[in-house]
Amino acid sequence: MINELFESRVVLHDFPIFLNGKLYEGSKIKSLSQCGKDCISDDFQDVITYSRCPHGLTHYRKKVKGNNIAITEVVGERYFNDGKVKYKGRSITLSDALAWYSYVERHFDVFDKIVFERASEDFDKFHEFTKWTDQISFYAAKVLTKYGSGLKDSYQNAPSDVKSLYKISSMLKDSLDSTGIYFNPSAAKYGKRRSTDIYRMIHKIVMILEHTEGSAFNKKIRMKGHVQKEYDVYESFKIIPLSFIQNAIKYSSSNEITVRFEELNDYVLISVISIGNILYEDITQLSKRGYRTSWAKDIHHDGKGLGLYVSSVVAKAHSYQIGVRSKPLAYEYEGKSQAENVFFVKVY
Incomplete structure (x- = not known):
């Protein structure tokens, strides 16, 4: 879903970037044929790091909410003097990179909030469904007990269709319980x-x-x-x-x-x-x-x-x-x- 922010141009960038290994072309600075993924060190951290590749270009790297994002094929201030002639118009300073990564993080936060709020509204519509899931789980467990004296014994002796019913109902209930807490953390103290x-x-x-x-x-x-x-x-x-x-x-x-x-x-x-x-x-x-x-x-x-x-x-x-x-x-x-x-x- 994060990729869609770049593909739809919601998040703008003048320079080429790599997002989780995929190249997105810059609006002003275009990628060059001599640089590839090998030019970018794979040491993404929660703070900006940068390096110069053998082609004389700078690559900034930062991990943003679990996503590896690199500003690639630019000329940083550290290497500006010897690169400004050969790579004219590609200057991106560390300050520029910091400002852009902050801009990306703000968009990610807004995006997460919108998705979370909409998903919460949709999940509220399933309230009745969760009650029926509880009933299904209850009766599936009740059916299973007919085949033995304890859970392990009952499960081993039960026919395959009863086992399947019990497993599916249990996993469905656990999944909905987890999702409910995801949208409403106070539900963790229910009961x-x-x-x-x-x-x-x-x-x-x-x-x-x-x-x-x-x-x-x-x-x-x-x-x-x-x-x-x-x-x-x-x-x-x-x-x-x-x-x-x-x-x-x-x-x-x-x-x-x-x-x-x-x-x-x-x-x-x-x-x-x-x-x-x-x-x-x-x-x-x-x-x-x-x-x-x-x-x-x-x-x-x-x-x-x-x-x-x-x-x-x-x-x-x-x-x-x-x-x-x-x-x-x-x-x-x-x-x-x-x-x-x-x-x-x-x-x-």
């Missing part, structure tokens, strides 16, 4: 905190995801550790482990994902561990509404940056700490540095 068997809750999530998304991406989910106590949580809490596991399924490069439980005297630490591209961002950045890493945009998954944002809202409602650790490994996968990525939540 009362209830004493909950956290391990059992997550086991149910794992069981459903492993047979739906997990099988689609050839992933196995292992649960390690135990939880002895019950913890008082809102119904929304399940969104945190759900989004962590879904994120691992989509973006891990290995076939195994681990959900680890470490219970101490007054809390339990729940970690979702997988191998994937190294994460340079912290949890604050990853949890921004609509944020996606640049490499997440390059692959075929249709994520919208919703899950981790909603998880941060739910964690805040519980006064729980969530975080991410990325431990680099000594190898690459498809040209990307790999790491052991751990998303965790500390439950009191």
Whole structure:
């Protein structure tokens, strides 16, 4: 959707730019044949960086709300004296670049606000639908219980059509619950905190995801550790482990994902561990509404940056700490540095 702002000329630029690897021609300064993607260093940061390529041209780089944007094939002030004759009319100073990136960020903010407000209005129309979804989920679970004494036993013994009904109804309800909190963060505190068997809750999530998304991406989910106590949580809490596991399924490069439980005297630490591209961002950045890493945009998954944002809202409602650790490994996968990525939540 961000690309449309440039394609429709809502965001203007006199100079050529690269947006997430795609070239957009400048209105005044045109791109030159000798420069390509190799001339632009791939070290996009939240602050402006710049460099000079072998052709004597300057390339400014900045990450804007998860998008890699480069002002390319211009002459910066640092190299102006020896480039002004050869590349006359291509002067873009650091001050010019700063002003333009600020202009882009303002447009992105306005765009996000408009999209969010319109989507909120549309979602309000589905209020009745969410109530029916709750009923479908309730009766699907009731049908499943006829096939055994517990959830695991019932699920294993149930025919395939009943399993499918239960899985689809559960995922539909979870998806609508997440979307509801996305548009109305106060919904994360809906109802009362209830004493909950956290391990059992997550086991149910794992069981459903492993047979739906997990099988689609050839992933196995292992649960390690135990939880002895019950913890008082809102119904929304399940969104945190759900989004962590879904994120691992989509973006891990290995076939195994681990959900680890470490219970101490007054809390339990729940970690979702997988191998994937190294994460340079912290949890604050990853949890921004609509944020996606640049490499997440390059692959075929249709994520919208919703899950981790909603998880941060739910964690805040519980006064729980969530975080991410990325431990680099000594190898690459498809040209990307790999790491052991751990998303965790500390439950009191």
